[in-house]
Amino acid sequence: MGLKFLLAIPVLIFAIGYKLNSLFEPPPLPKLEEDTWWGLGPRNDTMYEKLILEPFNITVHEQYLVGWRLATHRPLTPPLEGIQQQYGMNTNLLRDIVNYWGSTYNWTERQEYLNQYPQYHVFVQGLGIHVVHVNPKIELGIKIVPLLLLHGWPGCVREFFELIPKLTTPQEGRKYMFEVIIPHIPGEE
Structure with a gap:
């Protein structure tokens, strides 16, 4: 038993290692046709043939920056007494969040930050x-x-x-x- 057992151990280790190695091999890359159309709707050859980099800037119009969408929400119901977030968002906290985003958060500064590059x-x-x-x-x-x-x-x-x-x-x-x-x-x- 001793010699056969000692010879079987390296073979068993090799087999386990081979199987584990095959499990961690990356899958083969998919074969894609060169001119696959990924966009919605029919293929547009003028758009498809020209790879044009159009300059882009984030521009939020002033009417959105003043927070009018947040100011025109439905009235919030008062929260249940002594309840924080157990039954959903506490409306006192929600009111604070809406006020922050509508009147305190500096959207113009964030827009400039996002457009710096x-x-x-x-x-x-x-x-x-x-x-x-x-x-x-x-x-x-x-x-x-x-x-x-x-x-x-x-x-x-x-x-x-x-x-x-x-x-x-x-x-x-x-x-x-x-x-x-x-x-x-x-x-x-």
């Missing part, structure tokens, strides 16, 4: 895609490397706003900077 809108195979694209200021002797950043789901390009200056400005001791391309995942806009 160049943004574009492009159609790719029928899908409208919002892209943040930041080119660094070119300096002599520094290589520019393109870098594609993708957010997770749920998420958005805003997650990278603090990182962009660190990637697109020269750093001491580095001979490269990044050209940053951050698309919104379709359906997450």
Whole structure:
């Protein structure tokens, strides 16, 4: 029993390792036709053939910024006595939230913050895609490397706003900077 058992252990370990390795292999990439149309409605060849980056800025009209939509809501019923959130949103808290978003929150400042980097809108195979694209200021002797950043789901390009200056400005001791391309995942806009 001793010698056969000792020989069977490496074979068993190899078989288990082989099976585990096959479980962790990534699946094969799907085969997609090159000119698949992903957009809604019929294919539009003029839009399909031209990949045009249209400059894009977030612009919220002044009538929305003054909070008139929040000010015209239905009257809130008073909350039950001694109840916080046990039966849903406490209307006192909801009133505070509505007041904050309608009168205190600085939408103009947020709009400026979101527009601080160049943004574009492009159609790719029928899908409208919002892209943040930041080119660094070119300096002599520094290589520019393109870098594609993708957010997770749920998420958005805003997650990278603090990182962009660190990637697109020269750093001491580095001979490269990044050209940053951050698309919104379709359906997450």
